Amino acid sequence: MKLIDFLNELKIPYKNLGLYKEAFTHASYVNEKHYGRRDYERLEFMGDAVLQLYVSEYIFNKYPSLPEGELTLKRSKLVREESLAIFAKELNLGEQIFFGIGEEKNGGRNRNSVLANVFEAFIGAVYLDLGKKYVLMILEMTIFKHTDDIDREEIQDFKTTLQELIQADTRRTVTYQLLSTSGPSNAPIFTVAAIVDNMKLGVGSGSSKKRAEQQAAKNALEKLAGNNIKY
Numbered sequence: 586m587k588l589i590d591f592l593n594e595l596k597i598p599y600k601n602l603g604l605y606k607e608a609f610t611h612a613s614y615v616n617e618k619h620y621g622r623r624d625y626e627r628l629e630f631m632g633d634a635v636l637q638l639y640v641s642e643y644i645f646n647k648y649p650s651l652p653e654g655e656l657t658l659k660r661s662k663l664v665r666e667e668s669l670a671i672f673a674k675e676l677n678l679g680e681q682i683f684f685g686i687g688e689e690k691n692g693g694r695n696r697n698s699v700l701a702n703v704f705e706a707f708i709g710a711v712y713l714d715l716g717k718k719y720v721l722m723i724l725e726m727t728i729f730k731h732t733d734d735i736d737r738e739e740i741q742d743f744k745t746t747l748q749e750l751i752q753a754d755t756r757r758t759v760t761y762q763l764l765s766t767s768g769p770s771n772a773p774i775f776t777v778a779a780i781v782d783n784m785k786l787g788v789g790s791g792s793s794k795k796r797a798e799q800q801a802a803k804n805a806l807e808k809l810a811g812n813n814i815k816y
Contacts, residue, residue, distance in 0.1 A: 591681055595723070601714050604628070608710040609678070609703060611693065613685030622683075625706035632709030635720060636664050636728075643729055662735040663728050669701035671742050672727035675795050678703050695745075743802035747779065747786075750809065757781050759805075761798045764788065779805045 588606065592599050599605060612624040640660050648656065662668065673679060679694045682703055693699050712720050744759070751757050760780050768774045777797040779787045787808055789800025 586677075586680060588681055591677075595676070595726075597711065597715070597719060599714055604710040604714050605707070606683075608706040609681045610683045611685065611688060611699065613688035613693070614683040617685040625703060628706035628709035628713075629702050630709070631712065632705035632707065633664075635708050635712045636705060636724075639717070639720060639724060640664055640728060643724070644732060647732060659732070659735060663732065666697055666701040667742075668728075668731070668735075669704045670697035672731075673700035673704040673707075674742065675727055676704075676707075676723075678707060743799050743806060747802040747806055750806070751781055759786075759802070761794075761801060763794065763797075777801045 586594070588609070589602070592602075592605060607623050608625050608628045610622050610624050612626070615622050615624050637660070640663055641656070644651075644656055644659055644663075648659070651659070679700055682694060682699070684693050708720060708723065711723060748759050751759055758781075762778045762780055764776045764778055766773050766775055772792070774790055774792065775794045775797040776788065776790045777794060777800075778785045779789075779798070779801040787801045787803070787805025789797050789802070789804050791797035791800050
């Protein structure tokens, strides 16, 4: 998907497209003689500061009785590398990154450290281009809806874990099939199955297809662990 289409899909009324190009530019791309392009490191710096402020503000208001130490712990879990990488995947940020040929071949598009950095850079770009309102819109789509999950250790990338497990001995790929959609149009519930070779490994539900897929992968991992099944 082209960058402009990506931003339109997220309903971001961008003004300075160059900021977003910079947010998705890896140093390896610049190093391969793409002169005139800057990598995302400066925007990553800005995005980190913006996240610290707005995530702090959100959890401060959401949990009025929590002491400073617990608020700090909750924030650190939400903005750590592993969490930000998952949020980046929820938005499909990896598809937009400009890589050098070598970094692309080495799997940079799926590397947690890169995805976390790009998430911060993207937030930095949105802030500089459009201000707080649209940053909060992105955070509502990602971090804010997970603030209760962190205490139940639910911010995990079960899909990646399942795929790595399946591919450990074979070249099989996990696919996800939408089984049903229920509930009102403004609050739908999606039910999805994790499938390998036409075999249903797990089923999960969620308020979005991506969350349902994560739950299906989690269910599959639990079943595989319980039955000591190896692929």
